[in-house]
Amino acid sequence: MIYVGGVPFPDDSSSSSLSSSSQGNSQLLNLMKHPLLVSSSDSFKNLKEQKVSFEECGSERTTKGRYVYLFQREYATVDPALVDFAGTDEATTCVGLVIRNRKSGMTSLAHMDSPKVVDAGISQMLSLVLDDNFETELDVHMVGGFEDIAIKHSNDGDQHAKPESYSFPLCCKLVETLQKRRESFHIQTLCILEHNTKCDAQGNTYPIFNGCLVEASTGSIFPASFDRSSRCPDEIVRRIRVSVSYEDSNWEGKLIDTYDTKTDRFVIAPCSWTIRLVHIAWNLRQLPDEEILRTCSTSPSAEGPDFINNERRVWDYLLRYPEWTKTFPRRQPRLFERTTNGDWKRC
Template sequence: MIYVGGVPFSTGSDDSSSSQGNDILMALMEHPALVSASSSFSAVQERKFSLSNDSHLVRTRQIKWVYIFQKEYATVDPSLVDLVGTDEATTCVGLIVRNPKSGMISVAHMDSPRIVEVGLTQMLSSVLDQNSDTILDVHLIGGFNDVSHQHENGVTESHEKLEGYSFPLCSKIVEILGKSINKFNIQTLHVLGYNTRQDSEGNPYPIFNGFLVETATGSIFPASFDGTTRCPDELVRRIRVTASFEDPSCKGRLLETYDTQSDKFVIAPCAWTKRQVHIALSLQNLSDSEILHMCSTSPFAEAPDFVDNQRRQWEYVLEHPDWRETFPSKQPRIFERTADGSWVRHPVRPRGSTFVYAK
């Protein structure tokens, strides 16, 4: 059930067809409270989160944070984590669910309508408490106008020929929230038209590609990250996102990476196939423009390091065609937080042998 401003929200329609999510989304996009909240969010200066020595912004390692990539989610305890966030979202949408009583926060980087229903269940597993009357705070940030013939508020005039990726994803999220027996108070809906601007050539792209959440207060800020803060195990986690599309066990699910109770990252084994190695070999010599158009849902909206990140993944897969080199004995890659807030790889013990460190 959806609430806005603590009040139950209804579109006034009993339609149970597949267009229900579209109707809910269109009505929410016009709600005065959410229009105002989105306008306020747009006016907030983006925070550049970095630990580089030459950064004049956030660079202290005393801050404990959790970063999630595309298709990942993490639930964090505010007593263990100060910040949680994501970026690199173009047509993807960040979903934040917070229990205002316990302070527990779950964040997901959703990239497809197919993972929304099970993904929300995964997120709620560590956020819900015994009190079924708890109204959970919800924020949706991301996606942009990658569809044609929109109204000013970023939705289309007709449901018949929806194009692009952002609208169907946003529609599915609010549809599942609306159908749930749990209560969700939507506080931020900074998506679609509210998160769109144009470059000098008229190409649309997102105003913000990411955000961070201050866990102590639940405050949300637009944010971007860099290589020093997209960690731990940045490259393997990127590859796991791609490899998961051919893994039946990952179908319709968000990827789990962070263990809430132990404050550790546990990267479960993932196998890249010979087909994926062949694809990496065939793509590595493409031009930057070709890579953007073949590998992105929004080639005009990607960050400057998108192509480089793609190339680094392919190079790794070609250097390690056997995934078991990365996951010896098919064991997960575990990272523990150190006293200064950084991450260290935990040793793995192959079955029947002494401790060794993976490469």
């Protein structure tokens, strides 16, 4: 059940005249117009974006603290006794979802990329956040997605062109799932879709923010961006796991679990890739930059400046290690533990 300002949000499911998808659309649009959430979105947009970097600056890092970073389709639940911040970025049509237990401070963050992973994904997020009963008060933040309507032209011409959006169906599914569950979800931030959209002089739309950072001890949330040094540990292998997970039935409809909450370690479970994926990587590697954007992104005009380079680094790795057993010998996970200064080391 969704709450706004401590008050239950009306549930349109009682109207038999509306289809399930229409109910989800109606609930989302009504939430987007709620005065408290409009105000909170405006306040969020006035915050300074946190730029996270682990690069050395003299003898000190430019960012201090114990971080957990998440890539697309990953999630992690963090204990404020062990972790200071959890964050994600590189979201255009994706949404960063934060669910936090008001009492214990246990905080779960996910980088949602598809309506297909929402139902099971939220259950995964709640597994270590809920208390022993369903009366837990949960604060919720959503950041990401934008007005990404693109026109898809049919072979017969423009008369059959129809709009297609990635952000809107995902946001609808998130709201629909939270509303139908029995837990109490208090929406605090809803910086999504029109609240997270800007336009250039040509009328092209872009997300205002591509990432967020949540402070585990307080639950405060900030817009954020990360550089390559802070997207760790095991960046390339984790990026590959995202691609491989779409063809792995074990991950169907689920978020990817990479972080162990109780031990404060990253456990990168083994995944395998076929020679077919290596051939695909080789073919994609030959494409010009503009074609890579059109082929590999749901929002080609809105991607960050390092998108193409990140894709090429993944393909280079696959071409260098076509046999997955070189990455996961004896099918063992890759383990990373935190050092005294907050970095990660392979163990």
